[in-house]
Amino acid sequence: MPYRAMRESLNAVVDSLSDGILVTDKQGNIILYNRKAEAFLGIQGKAALGQPVQNHIGNSVLVSLITNTLALDLPYHTEEVCLIDLSDIRLRVHVNPVRNEDGLLIGSVTLLHDVSRLSAIDNIKANFLSMVSHQLKSPLSSTLLQTSILLDGIVGELNDKQMDLLQKVKNRIKGMVDLIRDILDVCFIEEGGYLKQIEHLDVAEILKRTVELIQPQAQDKNIALHVKIDDNLPVISGNRSSVEALFINLISNAIKYTPPGGKVNVEMGENAQNVQLEVTDTGIGVEDVDFPRIFDKFYRVRSDLTKNISGTGLGLSIVKSVVDAHYGTINIESKVGVGTIFTVLLPAKIEALRGNK
Numbered sequence: 011m012p013y014r015a016m017r018e019s020l021n022a023v024v025d026s027l028s029d030g031i032l033v034t035d036k037q038g039n040i041i042l043y044n045r046k047a048e049a050f051l052g053i054q055g056k057a058a059l060g061q062p063v064q065n066h067i068g069n070s071v072l073v074s075l076i077t078n079t080l081a082l083d084l085p086y087h088t089e090e091v092c093l094i095d096l097s098d099i100r101l102r103v104h105v106n107p108v109r110n111e112d113g114l115l116i117g118s119v120t121l122l123h124d125v126s127r128l129s130a131i132d133n134i135k136a137n138f139l140s141m142v143s144h145q146l147k148s149p150l151s152s153t154l155l156q157t158s159i160l161l162d163g164i165v166g167e168l169n170d171k172q173m174d175l176l177q178k179v180k181n182r183i184k185g186m187v188d189l190i191r192d193i194l195d196v197c198f199i200e201e202g203g204y205l206k207q208i209e210h211l212d213v214a215e216i217l218k219r220t221v222e223l224i225q226p227q228a229q230d231k232n233i234a235l236h237v238k239i240d241d242n243l244p245v246i247s248g249n250r251s252s253v254e255a256l257f258i259n260l261i262s263n264a265i266k267y268t269p270p271g272g273k274v275n276v277e278m279g280e281n282a283q284n285v286q287l288e289v290t291d292t293g294i295g296v297e298d299v300d301f302p303r304i305f306d307k308f309y310r311v312r313s314d315l316t317k318n319i320s321g322t323g324l325g326l327s328i329v330k331s332v333v334d335a336h337y338g339t340i341n342i343e344s345k346v347g348v349g350t351i352f353t354v355l356l357p358a359k360i361e362a363l364r365g366n367k
């Protein structure tokens with residue numbers, strides 16, 4: 011087929027795609043896009059060809075995804091995926107670097123997939139889940155309280171067998187209450203609840219209260235929980251209940267995955283305009299291969315060491331969402347059988363929280 015005809019039929023194929031596609035050169039100039047991308051991004055005809063992306067794409071998240079992919083030029087395979095909202099449509103965006111045969115970066119390719127309908131269905135499901143969880147929370151919490159009253163012997167002595175049975179009932183109910191708390195935290199974050207309630211936070215005070223709340227868990231397991239908080243920490247703007255959930259999940263994991271007699275240290279200080287939280291334990295540790303997955307929803311490490319420890323695998327996904335929403339970072343260092351360190355950096359004085367999930 012002659013070159014011109016081949017080019018025309020290629021253009022026709024690209025134009026017929028149901029997804030938007032946008033290609034740039036290494037400098038970030040737009041060199042190709044199809045009709046769908048034109049419609050999504052509001053570009054008029056072929057006016058954007060040869061122009062820098064920032065001149066024709068109004069959405070700053072999308073522009074920075076593309077420019078970062080080009081500027082960072084990471085040696086390994088990278089793909090940026092995120093959701094962006096453009097007026098009344100929601101797009102799932104994939105940005106990939108384009109490399110030539112020698113592996114040299116020559117540009118970027120962006121795929122834009124309309125997920126508005128899927129998002130709407132997702133919202134309905136999330137609302138349903140949130141409603142059911144709310145309805146279950148109060149009766150389960152009060153049943154938990156009542157079993158505690160029975161176990162404390164306040165309303166009459168129980169024999170050993172009754173105590174044993176009731177303790178099992180209490181543990182099961184506690185598991186359900188924890189699950190519901192996790193689901194409600196996830197729903198709150200996914201509904202963007204934190205965006206509606208942002209305040210200046212004294213993180214040191216939140217951490218102190220969290221530790222008071224968790225201290226009994228550590229005592230029950232004979233784990234020494236030490237806390238060191240530096241004075242005069244910067245104030246951060248954020249969402250109180252999300253930050254509480256972040257602290258609770260990291261510290262309770264450290265206690266949960268550390269055998270009796272171990273140590274958990276919590277340190278909070280300032281690090282280059284960030285509040286830095288470090289949670290160190292002497293627990294079972296996490297293997298390197300599991301690092302990328304432990305922040306996924308419902309992911310739990312399966313091994314002989316974890317098989318008797320209960321949980322839903324939502325805790326660290328909540329932690330990661332909260333860290334992302336506050337423009338922070340989280341890092342894990344761990345050695346199996348030695349212990350784990352989670353380090354969180356939360357930048358001070360952020361003006362706005364991340365709106366895109």
Ligand SMILES: Nc1ncnc2c1ncn2[C@@H]1O[C@H](COP(=O)(O)OP(=O)(O)OP(=O)(O)O)[C@@H](O)[C@H]1O
Pocket residue numbers: 188192259263264267291293294295296304309310311312316320321322323324325326327350
């Ligand atoms: N401090 C830690 N030490 C060792 N393993 C850990 C630690 N924190 C997390 N993990 C591993 O990561 C997995 C995911 O943690 P995550 O907090 O998300 O879930 P979970 O603790 O299993 O359940 P929950 O939703 O009740 O928190 C855990 O199942 C565990 O295997």
Ligand SMILES: [Mg+2]
Pocket residue numbers: 259262263321324325326
């Ligand atoms: Mg957990």
